[in-house]
Amino acid sequence: MSIHIPLPVPTHPHQSAPPSALSEKQQTVHDHVLEHFSPVDYTLPNVDQEKAALTVDEQFWLSYECLLRYLRATNWNADAAIKRIEDTLKWRREFGIYDKITPEYIEPEATTGKEFLFGYDTHGRPAIYISPSKVGAEETPRTIQLTIWMAERSFDLMGPGVETLALLVDYADNTTNPSFGMCRTTLDIIQTHYPERLGLALISNLPWLLNAFFKLLTAFMDPYTRQKLVFNPVINENGLFRTAADAEAWDADSASRVFEPDQLIEEGWNGSQPFMYSHVVYWEALIKLCEERRSRMLSVWHRMGGKVGIKEWDVKVAVRDETIEAHVDVDGAENGQLQS
Structure with missing residues (x-):
């Protein structure tokens, strides 16, 4: 039987660990940046003062x-980091x-299943599947x-220690070549406003005609991003691997x-998951899963003080432990009913 909904967030992803301790110098730099954004009267520079204060979502x-x-x-570099963060905000x-790109606004672009979230790799990273063959001939801003x-929804579904x-x-x-302009724009956004968010990009069944395209595109990538690309990975009954070796x-x-x-x-x-994209079923399930998890993370964040600089690790561990406890309570209640 086919399944049409995303997999739940793993409660015990592989290699999950809290952030490493900072050196004394790094801690000093971090504290400087934190102090810049922490004041209750902080406002974004060069922004209409009526809207310059940080929102709850931005503080989170x-x-x-x-x-x-x-x-x-x-x-x-503390000053460079502050400027870049403010540019991203x-x-x-x-x-x-936070307001324009809502599920209702973006849904028409998602109906074909050309992009969807499903499953996690061995590092607990959520996977976004992309099928270029399902991308329409006409590219619009909604494509990007x-x-x-x-990507934002994948952040909602990351467990503790996963970034x-x-x-x-x-x-x-695939019968069409992707637009270089669209790919370049997307790449610029990722490299500028999503530092250290791409863990791995596995590109399968790459036709030789697109090799030159990707060689041209990688010229615009920073070395750190370029090394995350894996072309034509190996897939067998044991799973997916970077190389034949x-x-x-x-x-x-x-x-490995x-x-x-x-x-x-x-x-x-x-893989072994008989997943088939059924938009009506999948879309509702994904929205519900993400909204519920984000709501729970925000609730925990508020309990921890609701301020800039709270650790994602602490928030997600609390959400994970509450999930496990809830499952135990449900299982216990069900077992009690069976025994009575």
């Missing part, structure tokens, strides 16, 4: 890990992350907006596997 976004991602991206408003919206996502792009049956060397104790079979769809990726 400015987590401890978020500050670290921008600090690492700027080689621990303005971009998120202009792009419409859907990609960013899906990056995985892309699975299948070029099978990884697949041959794999055993039950090996860490990228995806386990039960986290991959059957169609195009040889």
Whole structure:
């Protein structure tokens, strides 16, 4: 039987760990950036003063890990990190992350199933599947907006210690070349406003005609992003691997596997999940899953003080533990009913 809904967030993803301790110098730089955004009267520069104060969503976004991602991206330059964060805060408003790009607005672009979230890799990273063959001939701003919206939803579904996502792009049956302009715009957004958010991009069934296109595109990528691209990965009964050498060397104790079979769809990726995209069913389930999880994270964040700099790790661990406790309570109640 086919399934049509996303998989739940794993409660115990592989290699989940809290943020590493900072050096004394790094802590000093971090504290400087945190102090810049923490005042209750902080306002974004060069913005209409009536709208310059940070919203609750923006304060929630400015987590401890978020500050670290921008600090690492700027080689621990506090002033550069502050400017880049403020530029991203303005971009998120202009792009419409919190108000314009709603599920209702973006849904018409998603009906074909050309992009969807499903499953997690062996690092607990949520996977976004992309099928270029299902992209229409006419590219619109919503094409890029859907990609960013899906990335934002993947952040909702990341477990403790997970900060990056995985892309699975299948070029099978693709008959059109992607627009270089659209790809370049999307790449610029990701590199500028989503530092250290792409964990891995697996590109399968890449036709030789597109090799030159990707060689041209990678010229515009920073080296850190470029090394995350894996072309024509190896897929077998044991799962998905970066290379044939990884697949041959794999055993039950090996860490070389990228995806386990039960986290991959059957169609195009040889997984064990009989997932078929049924938009009406999938879309409702994804929206519900993301909204419920984000609501729970915000609730925990408020209980922890509701301010800039709270650790995503602490918030997500609390949500995870509440989920496990809820499952235990339900199972216990059900078992009690069976025994009575």
